[in-house]
Amino acid sequence: MSEKKGKHIAIYGKGGIGKSTTTSNISAVLAESGYRVIQVGCDPKSDSTTILRGGNDLPTVLDTLREQSKVKLEDISAVGFGGVLCIEAGGPVPGVGCAGRGINAAVELLQDLKVFEEYKPDFVLYDVLGDVVCGGFAVPIRDGIAERAFVVTSSDFMAVFAANNLFKAINKYAPSGGARLGGVIANSIQAPHSRPLIDDFARQAGVPVIGYVPRSMTVAQSELYGKTVIEALPGSEQADVYRNLAKYIDESHDSVIPKALNGPELKKWARSWGDRIFEAETGVVQNMESI
Amino acid sequence: MSHSIDGSRNSCALHGALQLIEAIDGVVPVVHSNSGCGFQHFLGVNRASGSGVACGSPPVSSSNVTEKHVVFGGSSRLREQLKNTVKVVDGDLYFIVSGCSTEMVGDDIPAMAKEGRDQSFPVVFANTPGFRGGVHHGYQLAARALIDQLPELRTTHPGTPGKLVNIWGIVPRQDPFWAGNLEEIGRLLEGIGVEPNLLVGNGQDSSAWHRVPQAALNLALSFWGEAPAERLAELYGTPSLVFGELPVGSNSGNLLRAVGEQLGFDPERTETFIQAEEIRLHRHLAALADTYFRAGFQREFVLVGERAQAAGIGTFLVRTLGLIPRGFVITDDLPDGQRELLPHAFGDIIREFGARLFFSEDRAEIAEIVRELKPGLVLGSALEEGVAREIGAPFLKLSFPLGDRIVLDRACAGYRGAATLIEDIGSALLAGSR
Ligand SMILES: Nc1ncnc2c1ncn2[C@@H]1O[C@H](COP(=O)(O)OP(=O)(O)OP(=O)(O)O)[C@@H](O)[C@H]1O
Ligand code: SF4
Ligand SMILES: [Mg+2]
Numbered sequence: 001m002s003e004k005k006g007k008h009i010a011i012y013g014k015g016g017i018g019k020s021t022t023t024s025n026i027s028a029v030l031a032e033s034g035y036r037v038i039q040v041g042c043d044p045k046s047d048s049t050t051i052l053r054g055g056n057d058l059p060t061v062l063d064t065l066r067e068q069s070k071v072k073l074e075d076i077s078a079v080g081f082g083g084v085l086c087i088e089a090g091g092p093v094p095g096v097g098c099a100g101r102g103i104n105a106a107v108e109l110l111q112d113l114k115v116f117e118e119y120k121p122d123f124v125l126y127d128v129l130g131d132v133v134c135g136g137f138a139v140p141i142r143d144g145i146a147e148r149a150f151v152v153t154s155s156d157f158m159a160v161f162a163a164n165n166l167f168k169a170i171n172k173y174a175p176s177g178g179a180r181l182g183g184v185i186a187n188s189i190q191a192p193h194s195r196p197l198i199d200d201f202a203r204q205a206g207v208p209v210i211g212y213v214p215r216s217m218t219v220a221q222s223e224l225y226g227k228t229v230i231e232a233l234p235g236s237e238q239a240d241v242y243r244n245l246a247k248y249i250d251e252s253h254d255s256v257i258p259k260a261l262n263g264p265e266l267k268k269w270a271r272s273w274g275d276r277i278f279e280a281e282t283g284v285v286q287n288m289e290s291i
Numbered sequence: 292m293s294h295s296i297d298g299s300r301n302s303c304a305l306h307g308a309l310q311l312i313e314a315i316d317g318v319v320p321v322v323h324s325n326s327g328c329g330f331q332h333f334l335g336v337n338r339a340s341g342s343g344v345a346c347g348s349p350p351v352s353s354s355n356v357t358e359k360h361v362v363f364g365g366s367s368r369l370r371e372q373l374k375n376t377v378k379v380v381d382g383d384l385y386f387i388v389s390g391c392s393t394e395m396v397g398d399d400i401p402a403m404a405k406e407g408r409d410q411s412f413p414v415v416f417a418n419t420p421g422f423r424g425g426v427h428h429g430y431q432l433a434a435r436a437l438i439d440q441l442p443e444l445r446t447t448h449p450g451t452p453g454k455l456v457n458i459w460g461i462v463p464r465q466d467p468f469w470a471g472n473l474e475e476i477g478r479l480l481e482g483i484g485v486e487p488n489l490l491v492g493n494g495q496d497s498s499a500w501h502r503v504p505q506a507a508l509n510l511a512l513s514f515w516g517e518a519p520a521e522r523l524a525e526l527y528g529t530p531s532l533v534f535g536e537l538p539v540g541s542n543s544g545n546l547l548r549a550v551g552e553q554l555g556f557d558p559e560r561t562e563t564f565i566q567a568e569e570i571r572l573h574r575h576l577a578a579l580a581d582t583y584f585r586a587g588f589q590r591e592f593v594l595v596g597e598r599a600q601a602a603g604i605g606t607f608l609v610r611t612l613g614l615i616p617r618g619f620v621i622t623d624d625l626p627d628g629q630r631e632l633l634p635h636a637f638g639d640i641i642r643e644f645g646a647r648l649f650f651s652e653d654r655a656e657i658a659e660i661v662r663e664l665k666p667g668l669v670l671g672s673a674l675e676e677g678v679a680r681e682i683g684a685p686f687l688k689l690s691f692p693l694g695d696r697i698v699l700d701r702a703c704a705g706y707r708g709a710a711t712l713i714e715d716i717g718s719a720l721l722a723g724s725r
Contacts, residue, residue, distance in 0.1 A: 066363055096364035098396040105362055 006121040010140040013152035014162035018187040023127040028230035029246035031082030035122040043129035044091025052080030055226030060090020061106040100136010141179035148182040155194035167260035180255035183210035190215040211245040298654030303421030307429020314463035314491035319382035322353035324390025329353040340464035341693030387416040394420035415440040460516020471702030513599035537603030540709035568706040586720040595671030596690035597623040602637035618647035685723030
C-alpha cells in the first residue's frame, strides 16, 4: 500500500451496534484535524454517512452502476462535514441478488475509478455491514484492501459473538495479506459489568481495547439534527471520547492477529459472565473492578 | 476429503437435466445461468457424446447472466429470456433449468415459471445447479420436475390401461447408445404385448410424459431410474420393477419374463417371443464359430463404464461369449451404500472369476488400473483409448465420452444390441490381430 493512497481501515461489528455512528464521528475528528478522509459505507442500507451529510440523499454506487454503464466519482460521492468524501456502496433490493458480491463490485469500481490515487486521502474508512456472514462481506479485509480492522462491540453476548466471528475471518485472511486487527472499540458502555466484560473478552482474544464510548443522549440528540456529535455538540464529553479514539487510530500503528474463541470456549466464557452478573445483581459481593 | 478428478466423464446436474430435456421433441430448454454453462454442455457433453448435434452454435436458449445479475438478482433477465424464447421457438413445453450462479444468489425460478404459466405458456422448471450433484442426478431432477409439474398443465393423453410401462434410468448421451438401446428395449417389450413409454429419443414428445401417471408399471433400468419410479409410486401408487442393469442378450429374456409376470401376461406367449429372439442370437453365434477361434475371442478383458452398463454387458460377455473378466471400473457416482449392491448375476461373475472391481471416474487412476491388469481387450470410453494403445490391447469405445465414434441408433442392449456388440468386439479383435 503506497503512501499516497492513505491508511485504509475497516470497521466491523454486529448490526445496530454503533458502527456508523462511531465511524462517522472518527471521520469527523480526522477531518477536523486537517486530514483528507473518505468514508465508504459497505452496507445495502446505505446509511453509513448520513450524519456526515446532514441527512441528504446520496445515490449509491450500485444503484448508479445498475442504471448507467459509465460511472463518474461525482455521481456517487458527496462532500460532508469537514470535507469528508462520503460514498455508499449500496446493495440490491432486500431478498434479491447477492449483497456480498455487490460490495465487491463497488470496491472494485472505486479502484477502477482511481479514487484513491486521485483524491489522495490520508484515511479511508470502510463501515461494513453487520456480522461477517459470508465471503462477500470479508472483501474489505481480504487481499489487503484495508490494512487494519477495528471491531465495535457492546457487552451484549450477540455483539461479542459477532466480534469473535470477525476475529475468525481475520485469522483466516491475515496470513495471506489480509487486514490485521487494530483493536476493539467498546460502545454503549452503561451497565457496571460492561467494561470488565469486554476487557475480559479482549484479553482472552489477545487484542487491545482502544476506547470506551459511553451510552449517551448526545449521540441520539445529534443524530436527530442529522449530525455527528463532533459537529452538533463539539464541546461535549462524548465528543472528546471520539477525539481520543481518532487520535489512537491516527497515532498507533499496532495491530495483532486475534485468537478467536471456539464455540465451546465462547459458551463457557459467556456462562461464567452470566453467573457473575447474576450474583452482582442479587447482591453477592464479588471482586469486580468497576462495580 | 476433497481431491481433483482427472478427465472427468461425469458432467454436472444442469447438463444431465439438459440431456433429458433435449431428448424430448418439442420441449424447449431455457438455461438460467452464465453463458459458460450452456456452452460447456455443447462442447463438453454433446459434441463428445457421439450422437448428433445440430449445426452451428449451441442451440440452447440461455439467460447468460453477468455480474450485474448476480448482484441485483437475475429474475428479470430470466423473465425477458423466457419472453423472447416463446417468441422465437415454438415449443409444446418450455423448461427452465438453473445453474450455480443463479442458485447461489437465490433467484426465484419457480416464480418466473409461474409467471409464464399465468400468461398461458406451458412452463416447468428444475433447480439444477452443479453443486447439487452430477449428470445422473440432473436427469433425476428434470424427470422429477416433469412428473410433479406436468399434471398441473392438465392435458390428458391416456395410454392403454394395464399395458403402459414407463422406462427410466437410461440417461441420454451419458449412455452413448441411449437412443438405440431404448428403441430395442421398446421393441422387445412390444413383442410380449407391453405398450412401452420410452419417454426420450426418436419422436418421443411431451405427450409421452403426460401419459406417465397412467402407467401400469415403472421399469428402472439403472439405479438412476429408481428415484422417478419411487416418486410415481408415492403419487399414483404405480408398482415398479428395478432391473438394475442393461438387459443384453439372453438377460433380456429375464427382463421380459419379469415384466410379463408383473403385468399378469400369459407366460407362454412371452416365452414364445423370447425363444424366437434366442434362436436368432444363437444363429449369429453359430455363424461366428470360425472367427471366434481365429480372432481369439476368449481373452481377458477390462470394462470401464457405468454400473448398469458394466453389469449388463459384462454378464453377456462372460456368460454368452465366454470372455474372461479381469476387472470392471464403475464410473457413475453412486451414493454411499449403493456401490456394493451389485446385480446378482454380475456379483457371481466377479466372485467366480476373481475379477477386480473398482469405482473411479478419474482418467489417470483408471489408466493405472488398466496398465496393472494388462488385459487382452479393453472396453471403455475415449479416455481409455490411450492406455489401451499403450498396452497393445484391442479397444472398443462403449461409454461416454465417445469422442470420435458416431452412434445414431445402434444399440448394445437387447438381442439386437447383443449382435452389434459381437460385431464390434469381433471387428476390434480382428483389427488388433492384423
Ligand atoms: N454510544 C452511543 N450512545 C447512544 N446511542 C448510540 C451510541 N452509539 C450508537 N447509538 C445509536 O444506536 C443506533 C444504531 O447506531 P448505528 O446506526 O451507528 O449502528 P450500526 O452498527 O451502524 O448499525 P447497522 O448495522 O444497522 O448499520 C443509532 O440510533 C445510534 O444513534
Ligand atoms: S457446474 Fe455449475 S457453473 Fe458449471 S456448468 Fe454446471 S451449472 Fe454451470
Ligand atoms: Mg450502519
